[in-house]
Amino acid sequence: xxxxxxxxxxxALLLSPLGALCQQNDxxxxxxxxxxTPRTADRHADLTGYWKSTRDSKxxxxxxxxxxxxxxxxxxxxxxxLKHNQTATKDPESLCIxxxxxxxxxxxxxxxxxxxxxxxxxLYGDGSYRLIxxxxxxxHSEDPDPAFFGEEIGRWEGDTxxxxxxxxxxxxxxxxxxxxxxxxxLHVVERWTRPDAEHIHVETLIDDRKFYTKSFTYSRTWxxxxxxxxxxxxSCSENNVDEQHLGFGPGPVRKDGTIGYEDPxxxxxxxxxxxxxxx
Amino acid sequence: MKxxxxxxxxxVVGFALATALPLLAHHSFSAQFDGSKAIRVxxxxxxxxxxxxxxxxxxxxxxxxxxxxxxxxEAGAPAALSRRGFKRGDLKLGDAVIVDGYxxxxxSRLMDARRxxxxxxxIVSGASxxxxxxxxxxxxxxxxxxx
Numbered sequence: 001x002x003x004x005x006x007x008x009x010x011x012a013l014l015l016s017p018l019g020a021l022c023q024q025n026d027x028x029x030x031x032x033x034x035x036x037t038p039r040t041a042d043r044h045a046d047l048t049g050y051w052k053s054t055r056d057s058k059x060x061x062x063x064x065x066x067x068x069x070x071x072x073x074x075x076x077x078x079x080x081x082l083k084h085n086q087t088a089t090k091d092p093e094s095l096c097i098x099x100x101x102x103x104x105x106x107x108x109x110x111x112x113x114x115x116x117x118x119x120x121x122x123l124y125g126d127g128s129y130r131l132i133x134x135x136x137x138x139x140h141s142e143d144p145d146p147a148f149f150g151e152e153i154g155r156w157e158g159d160t161x162x163x164x165x166x167x168x169x170x171x172x173x174x175x176x177x178x179x180x181x182x183x184x185x186l187h188v189v190e191r192w193t194r195p196d197a198e199h200i201h202v203e204t205l206i207d208d209r210k211f212y213t214k215s216f217t218y219s220r221t222w223x224x225x226x227x228x229x230x231x232x233x234x235s236c237s238e239n240n241v242d243e244q245h246l247g248f249g250p251g252p253v254r255k256d257g258t259i260g261y262e263d264p265x266x267x268x269x270x271x272x273x274x275x276x277x278x279x
Numbered sequence: 280m281k282x283x284x285x286x287x288x289x290x291v292v293g294f295a296l297a298t299a300l301p302l303l304a305h306h307s308f309s310a311q312f313d314g315s316k317a318i319r320v321x322x323x324x325x326x327x328x329x330x331x332x333x334x335x336x337x338x339x340x341x342x343x344x345x346x347x348x349x350x351x352x353e354a355g356a357p358a359a360l361s362r363r364g365f366k367r368g369d370l371k372l373g374d375a376v377i378v379d380g381y382x383x384x385x386x387s388r389l390m391d392a393r394r395x396x397x398x399x400x401x402i403v404s405g406a407s408x409x410x411x412x413x414x415x416x417x418x419x420x421x422x423x424x425x426x
Contacts, residue, residue, distance in 0.1 A: 053409075090306075091307070093306065094310070108408070177307060234332070238330045238331045241333065241351070241353070241389075242332070242333070245385050246311050247310050247311065247384055250310055252309050260307075260413075264315065264413040266317060267379040267380070267394060270394070270396070270402050
């Protein structure tokens with residue numbers, strides 16, 4: 001019976017004008033032929049804009065999504081850290097701890113980039129931000145202050161903004177939505193490009209020999225928001241009721257590897273309603 | 280004023296998929312809520328917190344014995360709801376509200392407000408977008424208001 005209802009609903013959607021609209025909309029692009037990459041006065045690719053997620057992979061929440069079967073090369077310490085995260089820690093972001101990098105590249109959270117000549121700012125929907133100095137001569141500190149985004153140094157390689165980061169917090173945060181671990185040995189190299197007017201792309205190299213036996217990469221593409229979109233005010237600790245109700249880890253994982261329930265119970269049907277009164 | 284548990288009927292009319300791209304997930308749906316425990320809470324709005332990281336509606340519900348129980352309904356952040364056209368002024372204390380969603384795994388009277396029926400008849404998504412929770416078909420507003 002349930003299958004019948006779902007099939008009927010899907011058919012109704014496909015036959016409706018809205019269904020036709022959905023089939024035409026590709027969430028991964030806005031126009032058939034996006035315009036050229038915008039450029040700043042100093043002729044670098046201009047990454048400035050409000051960026052939101054495409055749906056080019058159902059596994060973008062997983063830091064190993066670009067590896068065969070998402071098999072991460074854990075060390076024994078990495079395996080233990082993963083188990084600890086899944087069974088004994090609540091999602092750090094739900095506790096208002098900054099997700100940091102690379103996790104902010106893994107979530108669905110939109111972000112805004114403001115690009116200057118000497119600094120590039122990343123502003124996030126959770127109220128956090130990154131200020132990346134652009135200085136090809138700068139070297140990492142010998143003993144950087146631990147930070148959720150690490151000690152970040154930026155440089156341009158042609159049209160690619162390279163952000164090299166070390167000095168991360170020690171095992172405080174998850175590297176992705178699946179509770180995979182990261183340590184203070186993490187070294188991240190992000191390579192940001194804007195291939196056209198509508199898209200921004202990152203190739204992220206993750207090298208953490210405390211928890212992973214070898215380095216690996218994670219890639220992701222975002223699409224521009226609407227012209228009036230911008231990051232809005234957000235204060236995580238204003239009323240964080242969740243903290244006392246959350247369980248450990250990310251919750252159940254479906255057979256196909258995505259986070260969530262295999263077959264959630266449907267909600268009660270909507271109650272028929274009359275049109276809203278005229279104002 | 281009533282509560283229904285485990286209703287196993289799928290809505291079949293007025294489908295409009297929630298096509299807006301997710302904004303901000305504070306945590307995964309499945310870390311806090313039980314996808315097997317669908318619930319409808321129908322009652323009187325007793326308190327509203329238009330706050331980060333989530334908006335909360337507290338609804339007083341009278342059970343069959345006449346005892347009033349207060350339910351907390353967790354919705355998306357104010358900015359996320361506002362983008363859908365769900366504004367603070369759409370609700371006031373004392374309003375009759377219907378919330379459909381899922382119970383918290385810890386057994387408390389807290390639920391995920393996946394779908395909210397407002398006093399003016401509009402049905403809006405209260406979901407925390409990007410949380411990996413069940414995709415709930417939304418119902419288009421006949422008056423054409425944004426959802």
